[in-house]
Amino acid sequence: MNGQAAPEVRPRVAVSSCLMGEPVRFNGGHSRDRFLSGELDPYVDWVHVCPEMEIGLGTPRETLRLERGPEGPRLVTRKTGDDLTDKMTDLAVRRARALDVDGYVFKAKSPSCGLHGIPVYAGQAAVDRRGMGVFAAGILAAHPLLPVEDEGRLHDALLRETFVERIFAHARLRALFAGDWRPRDLVAFHSRHKMQLLAHDPDVYREAGRVVAGAGTRPREELAADYTRVFGTALARKAAVGRNVNVLQHCLGMVSDTLDAVRRADLAEVIASYQAGQVALSVPTALLRHHARGQGATYVQDQTFFSPYPQELRLRNHVPA
16 A cells, blocks of 8 residues: 555445435425535435335325334325335335445435334324334345434434444445455455454454455355455444544554654543543544654554545544543
């Protein structure tokens, strides 16, 4: 790498069409999300999906709800009671089989696409408010490690940062395995992502290292499948302040011998301030990367931990609670 950043890969992300401004809601309107269609849009390739339209409901249309059934919630039209469960489940199976994306943003509170807290009715009463949309459930059953969120949760700064970090990491791995890669390419990829994985899950980070140690001795398809699994598993766990501090201190240790006492103390103080919830993660990462670049510490400055997505998104500027 020689200290030069790799060209950023554009994530391919499925999204509920209404969130991008398409007039496919039950009332003929849309639910355009400003972050998705605005700030994030220049950096990703969207795959628009509206399951209601795909099963032929059209718009405007009768609203839907989940109703309690003997084998699980059923998706039915609210007034006429038409059962659309089988149609929606079949669509989810077909879509999941062909799905080749780095993440998915679903419409919140939808009985088709909602991920959390969808009410399940018995008669006119909601008897359970922990339901999941029928279409979303089918996608997640087939792709349990796929980064997914709904637009409501993406209003939370930490959840937004976590989701965007995951889709860019998945995109880089997809690009690696889509090419004519060699074992040394996987070793180099893992080397760049070590600190990022360590910030998410130290145990799975070590497991990923064991998988990479088999590069060159195992069939490529088997190696790729195992690494994809551990990579996705590690990133599925949210990075926490304590684990970020651990990574920052690791990286400080890698450059400390080239720094004078004053700069070492400054870095240690900034890391402590982040740990205490006084500054955002962007502060110690920017300072550490600056010193790594100045001292020619290419291993540190090349770590994706410091630049997991385009800097222009400014997602690390929030102070941890």
